[in-house]
Amino acid sequence: MAEKILLERNIKEACGIFGIISRDSSELARKVYFGLFALQHRGQESAGIAVSYQKDKAVYYKNMGLVNDVFKEAELELLPPTTVAVGHVRYSTTGSSNVVNAQPVVFYGKKGRMAVAHNGNVVNANQIKAQMLDKGHIFQSSIDSEVIAARINYHIKDDLVGGIVAACEEFLGAFSLLVMAEGKLVAVRDRHGLKPLIIGKTPEGEIVAASESCALDAIGAEIVRDVKPGEVLVIDENLEMQSRFLKNIEPKFCIFEYVYISRSDSVLNGVSVYEARYKCGRMLAELFKIDADLVAGVPDSALVCAKGYSDVSGIPMVDAISKNRYVGRTFIQPSQSVRENSVSLKLNAFRSNIEGKRIILIDDSIVRGTTSKKIISLLRKNGAKEIHMLVGSPIVGHPCYFGVDMQTREELVGGKITKDDICKKIGADSLNYIPLECLKTACGGGGFCAACFDGNYPDSVTDDETGKFIFE
Structure with a gap:
């Protein structure tokens, strides 16, 4: 009987991000769809996919709901063949649950149409946003991910990667990012490597970046390596990879990923979750x-x-x-x-x-x-x-x-x-x-953030810097 x-489970999980880049244009949105499906456990509020075309343009679709509810055949057909695509599944740690706050964040920037997908929580985003508002910047959403996107664009001069590095040096807290711009895919982890981000390669030779290795498995990709803490990894249209690093790197991976968040069939930092x-x-x-x-x-x-x-x-x-x-x-x-x-x-x-x-x-x-x-x-x-x-x-x-x-x-x-x-x-x-x-x-x-257990936080945090609805 x-x-x-x-x-009613009392913890919510982290967002999931997935990106892919290839030499030749193909229906990459469908591979992103399968990758996001494998990351569904990391967020069930919304899903979105953005694809690049002509290097400085992008098409995207995002909505509330599960991946297979948001993306039917008609929605996938809206996304044209491409050489670069990024996707996101969300649960809200910052900002309320509505379609305005769904990701990827897609915007017109200094390098044309750009997209940012983010997993984590930037704890000083409220202060950065206030500074930008004072200078006349406007925001449409209540998520820290839009602050990340705006700050990256602010710091871009001639060099896309220089703008990403300069912006990320300002952020405190957790962020694994995928940035789509100029026909490139840029994968970033914060200086502690708090949130996971792994690189893979498909049998067709495409390079993939994902929150967990289970998403690589979903499209038949093999693990290449983890993005390192503080690494800004640039993958260009020729699939060549170059790295720059943030300052003051101190690995502190979130140990709760092993305890609960990640799927048991994933491998994080070379360690099997199972x-x-x-x-x-x-x-x-x-x-x-x-x-x-x-x-x-x-x-x-x-x-x-x-x-x-x-x-x-x-x-x-x-x-x-x-x-x-x-x-x-x-x-x-x-x-x-x-x-x-x-x-x-x-x-x-x-x-x-x-x-x-x-x-x-x-x-x-x-x-x-x-x-x-x-x-x-x-x-x-x-x-x-x-x-x-x-x-x-x-x-x-x-x-x-x-x-x-x-x-x-x-x-x-x-x-x-x-x-x-x-x-x-x-x-x-x-x-x-x-x-x-x-x-x-x-x-x-290895080095871990176990602050939920021992109170030792990798970055200094005050209560007024945090909270899910600080931007609302």
Whole structure:
């Protein structure tokens, strides 16, 4: 018997960007479409594609909704054959959810028609925008991505790349960018490399840039390498690549990409997301030996972690929860009020598998605690005898200002109460988290931004610089 629960996930993901360039003109928009489809998990509010023609002109289409809803055959036919194209799927960390704020940002600039696709959150964009408004500049949207585009155009003299570098030196926070101009594709990561950006090559020889390697797989492209932190990588019409670098490079990759945001079949900075999550599960089994009958993971991102725990502990992994795969994911809805009223994500509990059983329940993270409480309540209603919760990340006690939509300490259960109090709040028999150092080891041991766990931010941030609606 399966009993349903409405699940309101408490974190939203990062935007997804995809770009492609070729020597010969072809229907690249269709390849961008497939790439965005593979990145749909990173944003479900809007989708857009822009294509270049005659080097200084561009055609684009963007609208609200999922990729396959925005782009039917008629919309794809509006986008002509091209040598350069960029695309974007969005969820809003800055700016409200409407079509004006959809990306790519396409504009007439000093190099003709240009386009910018952005993943991240520029925390000083509000101050930059205010300065530009004082000088007479106008804006149509309420997103930081338009500020990025405007500042790039402002700094362009004769050299496109010089303008991009000068603008990016001013930005604080997270930004992975794709810029389409002059028949070129320019891929940029901020000096910390907070958000992912990877380069690939198709069998036809086209060069691709994408947020995750799973998007390269979608069009049969092979991984070439990651864009480096602080790198401004220019790919010209001959597919030759040249790099310039920003100043003060200090790698601090967002560790939450491994925990939750990225797809498990992606590879980030040379590290398999699947392997990182699996290692976390194995470490949890070594750290927390619990007498139980079965292990269960919360779909989808915690399933790999649960497998790791089961393999080491010898306790069988059983389907306790089933996810309805024919509905959307409420945790990337644009506001908490919409998430709470949405029925776009449901979980089912299997009574026959869990009745009378002691369960080790594994999830990737606990943010507000409301989801964990509902799941545990559901399992108890279906006969679970004990529920011991393990989490594949440390306590989330600090806001994220760099592109994950958990921007105030007040909304984080780990920012207000102790671990024991969280355990009582969610109704578990026990609760334990993986230590941060273990998580870092599982993710390759490199330099990370783990500010949501330890409060150590890579850039100085104040509350008045942040907030989703600061431009509205």
